[in-house]
Amino acid sequence: MHFIKLLSFRFTTLPSLRWIYAPPKATIIFVLRNLIASYIALTIALWMEMDSPRWAIMAVWVVAQNSSRGEILSKAYWVIFGNIIGMIAVLCIVASFPQQPLLFELSVAIWVSICCWFASCSRNFVSFGWSMAGFSCAIVLFATVRDQNETFMMVMSRGSYFILGILAENFTARLFDLNLQNNAYEKLNQELKIAIEKAIDSLVKILNGNNWAISGSDQVLSSVIAFNNTIEFRELEMRSIGRRGDHARATLSLISSLMVKAMGLSIHIQKNQKETLNFTYILPTTIHCLDEILKHLQAGKEITPCLQALNELRWECRQRIADSFYTDRNTVKQISSEYAQRALNDRILYQTLREVLAELEATLQQLDKSENQNLRDGFKFHMETSLDFKRAARNSIRAFVAITMGCLVWEITGWHNAPVFLSFLCMGCSRFCVFDNISLACRGWFKGICIAIITSAFFNFLVMPLITSIEMLCFILFFPLSIGALAMCVPKYAPIASGYMFFFCYLLGFSNQGRVDEVTFLNDSMALFMSGLVALFTYSIVFPYHTRRLRRQMRQKLLNGLHRLANSTTLPLGRKWIHFVSVSFVMLMRQLSEEQNSNLTNTYRRGCMAVMLIGINVIRLQAMVNNDIMTEDVKNILRVVLRRIAQFKGDKARYGQHARTVLIAYRAIAKFRKREETERNLAVRIEVSAAISSLILIAYALNRNASFLKVKSHNMLFY
Known part of the structure; x- marks a missing residue:
């Protein structure tokens, strides 16, 4: 018996010492x-x-x-x-x-x-x-x-x-x-291609029906942030020739934005795919196009044909949106309410897919500029931390x-x-x-x-x-x-x-x-x-280290960021918000490196992705309120939703505020759906459709991540 215990101890110990007897x-x-x-x-x-x-x-x-x-x-x-x-x-x-x-x-x-x-x-x-x-x-x-x-x-x-x-x-x-310079250049491009391939692979899985395949995008975002921090070292190895580093940073920023928009597409497909007219017809073509892009990237081929195919797909989505508006406008008295709702869901899905494809096209363009460097290129890209x-x-x-x-x-x-x-x-x-x-x-x-x-x-x-x-x-x-x-x-x-x-x-x-x-x-x-x-x-x-307090601090920081977005009159770029949330999450994960609780880590990853998505759509709603296209009654409804997002707390004593915020978002969606059915002004209809799309994503993300946003605000002043 003693021999068996000793043998089992030896077998469990040897792998832990692999770094000594079998290092890479x-x-x-x-x-x-x-x-x-x-x-x-x-x-x-x-x-x-x-x-x-x-x-x-x-x-x-x-x-x-x-x-x-x-x-x-x-x-x-x-x-x-x-x-x-x-x-x-x-x-x-x-x-x-x-x-x-x-x-x-x-x-x-x-x-x-x-x-x-x-x-x-x-x-x-x-x-x-x-x-x-x-x-x-x-x-x-x-x-x-x-x-x-x-x-x-x-x-x-x-x-x-x-x-x-x-x-x-x-x-x-x-x-x-x-051959340090050439090796650094090749490694930079290879790492960029790998990051893009992971993003495209997640997108293909979403379009194939795996609605939460994008949950793995949090890991892509973590690797993107880590990779972004190493670009300055690659520039040292390449001796800072041209603007490859700036194009690489821009590529990574676009990948992050692509992941967040793909998450929005995943939610829309999950909620609306069974209540559409003809959106599913474009999915095989899109999947085939993405598969071809993956093959081109993996084989190292020229990506110009891929850019052309993406551009054609985007115009196809835009044309189908226009056709849907034209049909509704000419047959508004004959169509049923159910048909109108299905047509609206189609337009929302087409528009979301078009935005995802646009981000992917911009990402591939930046990758191409990073690979084929022009020495006279004056492009600069900087993201403040x-x-x-x-x-x-x-x-x-x-x-x-x-x-x-x-x-x-x-x-x-x-x-x-x-x-x-x-x-x-x-x-x-x-x-x-x-x-x-x-x-x-x-x-x-x-x-x-x-x-x-x-x-x-x-x-x-x-x-x-x-x-x-x-x-x-x-x-x-x-x-x-x-x-x-x-x-x-x-x-x-x-x-x-x-x-x-x-x-x-x-x-x-x-x-x-x-x-x-x-x-x-x-x-x-x-x-x-x-x-x-x-x-x-x-x-x-002196300021002892507590993992729970660190987690609360990060969640409170993200919640305060949402409040500032909803209250702000000068809106930041979406990429800055994504970068802010991503950096906060990565720093927290580094601080909590001792913990082996994968369920907790996954919860925080999904929560951070949801906060990114909410923030991006809050920025969109604020932009709609600030422009002159929307009518004043529609703007007032959006102001009510934004005011609720700016005020709701996650602490236990006021947990009802979170539920009321979700309820108000769903009520606004119902009002906008009726308004979109009867609106004759095409520009207003387009904006109302976009508002419905953003509100659906906000309500869904808030509802599914209530526990993540339940933050105790006391004892957070200095730690």
Whole structure:
């Protein structure tokens, strides 16, 4: 029995360790590349007899990134930027407070907090650059706190180490990246084609009768947002030739809009397909056209014939809408009410399909421009990202409280090794703000410190005394560095591995003159352990992390966005609203990466898709109210619906407001259907039909996602 349990444990454990004994090819290249860079940086630092060679190898692992070459270049640039800003701050703080210890410590805490603010408000590696500016300044300041005459030399020394590490890493990376520009161009186009193929595949499934196939579009949207964040790295790899990056961003924005409109088509087909006249006749032609487009994309053929076919389909839909209006206009006295309603459903479906095909055509046009770049193309596309100032304020306050507590401990105890403790406390606080899930990053950081202390103790006490040459040192370091590098490629272990790699190199303390003695090692280990412990304690009590509160915050943010849309007189572009909701959802999913509840994740995905759809149609209704085509009585009905959307709350005490909003939307649909039957003005009929289409989607999305929009609004002011 005992043997069976042991065997079952072994079989369940082996797959979880696959990242060690069977890593992917890209991971192996990442490990080898950074190991070679570490050896080069360490060898040069020892050969030049620098005062602290460990910082050279530590710099390599600060820049190390298991991703594209563009990300590595971007990270290297911003690390250098952060170092320069941090070193300037060092000289300013030392010159301002040379003999005032309290003001000196307070200024360091304020500077790190300011850097945390900017890091939290930035994206990609700009955030890491600001983080670097914070902890590089603190490390130098506390390293020279007992002899500030050495500050300038320390500034030059630490800056030299990071530049050496970055150069070594970039040199080895170039050895593994041949024909980088062409590969980046091909990869960009391939990823764009894959995203479009997924969108077309979802659309084909909808037209084939799988009405909720579009529920998978939330995953397409998540991948689109993630891909959109990497385009700037592709531009670095392509050396920013032409406007390929702008066309790629425009393509991704159109894919997002296509997904939302396809969701609207799915709802209309689900509700109205059995009550139409001849809409189903166009479906086989449309499906055949989409299948041909998929074949062209997969085969890499010219897409001009596809654009022509889509244009013909759009005109076919428009012609059928016109024919329907013409028939109704000439036989209005003979047709029955049932026939009129079926004809209206036809027009709604044709118009929705026409809009979907128009988005697809525009998407393919942007893809074609991205592939066939014109060097004189002046096209620009930029999507602003909303800044989360509350999150930035929380991170700044957390860092300030943690560093102030550390300085207070130093002032009370007079601890001899407190400067090391404060240096790495500032480093941890600066790095935490880069992560969306700060709780996960803080715990991973502390675990990494503990593993680094245990591993480096073994090497310092048993292995390092036996090392007599640089070759033997590199051979011995291969195993601990390789394991850490492999763990950096596993998202689950990445926060732990980043702390382990940095502090393992620090605690080994490479030197030409000797090795780290036991007393120094124990003092440094205690300082590191206490820095991780204080950070963990502070971040657990100052704005503690709660997943439920984060979910409520995101839902409240989306609900407030709907209120602003319904109240607004200056309407944003639909793509901006889609981008706002998509980014909010992706950030939430990154913050909730610990949770394995797929049902909860799917609920939030569908809820976000519904909010996107509601917002797009609210923008349409607002545009109808603002134009001069609609009559005033129709506008008044739309104003009532918009006013209800702008006011309804989702909290439990007022849950009836949500139901009344849905009821008012359905009543407006019933009134507009009767009005559309008898209206003689063709322009007004077209607008009323469009209003009915938007109201159907709003009412359906509100009704099906009532639980998602039920948000408790209290305790949401600052978190």
